Amino acid sequence: MNKATNVIPIPLKMTTAFIVRGEGTVLVDTGYPGSEDAIIEKLREVDIAPEDVNLIVMTHGHPDHAGSAAKLHEITGAKVAIHHLDADKLRNGIQGELKPARFIGRIFKPFLGRGKSTRYPPLEPDILIEDLFELDEYGVMGKVISTPGHTPGSVSIILDNGDAIVGDLIVPSLLSSKPNIPFWADDRDEVMKSIQKLIDYAPERIYIAHFGGPYTLEDLKESFRI
Ligand SMILES: [Zn+2]
Ligand SMILES: [Zn+2]
Numbered sequence: 001m002n003k004a005t006n007v008i009p010i011p012l013k014m015t016t017a018f019i020v021r022g023e024g025t026v027l028v029d030t031g032y033p034g035s036e037d038a039i040i041e042k043l044r045e046v047d048i049a050p051e052d053v054n055l056i057v058m059t060h061g062h063p064d065h066a067g068s069a070a071k072l073h074e075i076t077g078a079k080v081a082i083h084h085l086d087a088d089k090l091r092n093g094i095q096g097e098l099k100p101a102r103f104i105g106r107i108f109k110p111f112l113g114r115g116k117s118t119r120y121p122p123l124e125p126d127i128l129i130e131d132l133f134e135l136d137e138y139g140v141m142g143k144v145i146s147t148p149g150h151t152p153g154s155v156s157i158i159l160d161n162g163d164a165i166v167g168d169l170i171v172p173s174l175l176s177s178k179p180n181i182p183f184w185a186d187d188r189d190e191v192m193k194s195i196q197k198l199i200d201y202a203p204e205r206i207y208i209a210h211f212g213g214p215y216t217l218e219d220l221k222e223s224f225r226i
Contacts, residue, residue, distance in 0.1 A: 005163070007019070007021075007159070010039055013032055013035070016207075017030055018207060020142070022139050022140040025053050027076075028157055030065065030068035030072050031067055032117075034067075039068065040075065053076040054140075055078055056078050057080075057129075057144055057155070058086070059156070060155070061087070061088075062095055063095050065167060066120060067120040068121075069120075069121075070122065080126050081127035082129065083146055086152065089153075090123055091123070093122035094118065094120075095117075095118040098184040099184055099186055102183050104174065104183050109184075131145070132146075135157075140159070147166065149189075150182045154194070156169060162203055167208070167209050170206065170215070171208065171209075172208070199224070
């Protein structure tokens with residue numbers, strides 16, 4: 001396997017999914033429900049047929065990431081992987097409790113913490129991720145590592161080419177655009193430990209799901225002073 005790996009962001013409503021392309025294709029996250037058409041269109045734009053997607057990885061089980069997983073599983077036939085600690089969210093199509101970790105989280109909670117937007121079409125995952133999951137057999141040089149804190153089963157994708165995709169582990173400060181912790185965190189201390197773990201892998205370019213990025217390793221070190 002020697003084809004260079006590259007990351008292709010798919011901008012969606014309020015969030016971002018990613019195509020990771022090497023010899024094979026891995027889709028990371030799926031947006032809110034109803035995002036499947038935009039994702040298929042992007043795949044076609046870069047000459048990937050839907051049935052050529054080898055794996056769909058969820059960074060975690062929130063509706064803005066796993067919302068179209070069931071539809072994309074059906075369209076592509078690809079297996080869906082999620083960390084075992086977020087698997088029940090996907091199985092039941094529910095967001096679960098949002099615990100504010102930043103002031104902005106407290107402001108948004110009344111809008112995003114309840115109602116229709118907290119539910120999505122459920123899916124029984126094919127693969128349950130533990131601490132580490134290698135992507136090689138799906139045609140991509142890299143791995144999935146657990147980076148809990150935002151949710152108990154949050155993961156990040158670390159690619160051999162120096163790119164990382166970290167879901168909601170990092171969400172920018174809205175004024176400075178600098179890296180910050182997520183709006184919501186199940187466990188704030190775990191978030192900090194996971195950011196340290198990410199930094200230890202020394203990725204060169206860090207893709208995030210919301211409001212900005214990609215960041216450099218220096219951006220992270222400067223913002224988190226670790
Ligand atoms: Zn989230
Ligand atoms: Zn999100």
